Amino acid sequence: xxxxxxxxxxxxxxxxxxxxxxxxxxxxxxxxxxxxxxxxxxxxxxxxxxxxxxxxxxxxxxxxxxxxxxxxxxxxxxxxxxxxxxxxxxxxxxxxxxxxxxxxxxxxxxxxxxxxxxxxxxxxxxxxxxxxxxxxxxxxxxxxxxxxxxxxxxxxxxxxxxxx
Amino acid sequence: xxxxxxxxxxxxxxxxxxxxxxxxxxxxxxxxxxxxxxxxxxxxxxxxxxxxxxxxxxxxxxxxxxxxxxxxxxxxxxxxxxxxxxxxxxxxxxxxxxxxxxxxxxxxxxxxxxxxxxxxxxxxxxxxxxxxxxxxxxxxxxxxxxxxxxxxxxxxxxxxxxxxxxxxxxxxxxxxxxxxxxxxxxxxxxxxxxxxxxxxxxxxxxxx
Numbered sequence: 001x002x003x004x005x006x007x008x009x010x011x012x013x014x015x016x017x018x019x020x021x022x023x024x025x026x027x028x029x030x031x032x033x034x035x036x037x038x039x040x041x042x043x044x045x046x047x048x049x050x051x052x053x054x055x056x057x058x059x060x061x062x063x064x065x066x067x068x069x070x071x072x073x074x075x076x077x078x079x080x081x082x083x084x085x086x087x088x089x090x091x092x093x094x095x096x097x098x099x100x101x102x103x104x105x106x107x108x109x110x111x112x113x114x115x116x117x118x119x120x121x122x123x124x125x126x127x128x129x130x131x132x133x134x135x136x137x138x139x140x141x142x143x144x145x146x147x148x149x150x151x152x153x154x155x156x157x158x159x160x161x162x163x164x
Numbered sequence: 165x166x167x168x169x170x171x172x173x174x175x176x177x178x179x180x181x182x183x184x185x186x187x188x189x190x191x192x193x194x195x196x197x198x199x200x201x202x203x204x205x206x207x208x209x210x211x212x213x214x215x216x217x218x219x220x221x222x223x224x225x226x227x228x229x230x231x232x233x234x235x236x237x238x239x240x241x242x243x244x245x246x247x248x249x250x251x252x253x254x255x256x257x258x259x260x261x262x263x264x265x266x267x268x269x270x271x272x273x274x275x276x277x278x279x280x281x282x283x284x285x286x287x288x289x290x291x292x293x294x295x296x297x298x299x300x301x302x303x304x305x306x307x308x309x310x311x312x313x314x315x316x317x318x319x320x321x322x323x324x325x326x327x328x329x330x331x332x333x334x335x336x337x338x339x340x341x342x343x344x345x346x347x348x349x350x351x352x353x354x355x356x357x358x359x360x361x362x363x364x365x366x367x368x369x370x371x372x
Binding site for chain 2: 081108114156158
């Protein structure tokens with residue numbers, strides 16, 4: 001069963017939850033072959049009831065200790081622009097749609113999403129364009145994301161503290 | 165508004181503190197007491213990635229995070245559990261302090277909550293006496309680093325402050341970054357645009 005996982009991390013993003021679980025979005029997801037929608041709603045006020053109407057089953061939860069399992073079992077991830085969520089998803093090698101929260105102060109999250117989008121690693125949109133994006137996106141054009149190199153940081157630190 | 169907040173914070177940080185931020189060189193013998201400032205969600209994920217390649221010389225690791233932070237403790241415990249399989253003598257502690265700034269909190273009220281947070285971070289930093297402080301941008305790292313600078317100024321304990329700006333900062337620094345750019349010993353950025361804008365910073369490529 002092809003499934004979509006939506007994650008808002010530790011924040012709340014009710015606009016995203018409302019949009020992605022709207023009848024219009026569910027219809028598009030169904031038309032693209034997805035049969036299940038799992039929502040991680042965080043601190044949001046909106047937590048849709050589980051339902052299996054008409055062809056897309058909807059599940060929702062607030063937090064889990066680890067989202068790794070949900071990311072692994074998803075065929076598509078829709079995420080807020082938080083660095084943790086984006087990086088974890090890309091490392092699982094899952095296609096990612098990043099939805100920008102325009103209500104956040106200074107909206108610095110836009111920087112990473114825009115850069116990842118510019119480099120061709122993610123699809124990027126906001127709540128008002130999400131449904132349209134889900135309809136028209138071509139996931140086959142997304143580029144894989146090479147892992148970061150924390151070992152370079154370890155080498156640097158060893159040097160500056162005098163271990164080397 | 166941002167400028168006002170910075171102006172309000174600066175008197176705290178007097179010029180002598182900036183002088184203290186001079187780098188101390190020379191060999192050091194392990195182990196080294198590491199203080200890690202974690203922050204909800206992405207910040208903790210990133211900082212644990214940074215810690216993942218550090219040798220067992222970085223021990224004990226003292227983690228500090230905001231009391232309103234729900235997820236960091238679980239993430240840190242699971243990270244340390246895995247680490248203990250590799251390094252059986254591995255040690256760590258966890259401490260909470262009042263949050264210095266919530267997302268969307270105004271700059272001016274941030275100054276007040278940061279000062280309040282100092283009441284907790286100063287005695288805690290004194291107790292832990294870290295050799296090295298590693299932080300990556302949650303508001304909580306500002307009171308912790310100011311505390312460490314004060315301890316250095318008083319001649320009690322001089323810690324090396326390493327600040328790693330979050331991977332999500334591509335073109336601009338976070339508020340914590342803007343402050344700690346001046347008071348950290350090493351300031352690491354992960355995108356070339358920032359390196360160009362902030363010449364003192366260190367660019368090692370993407371490290372998380």
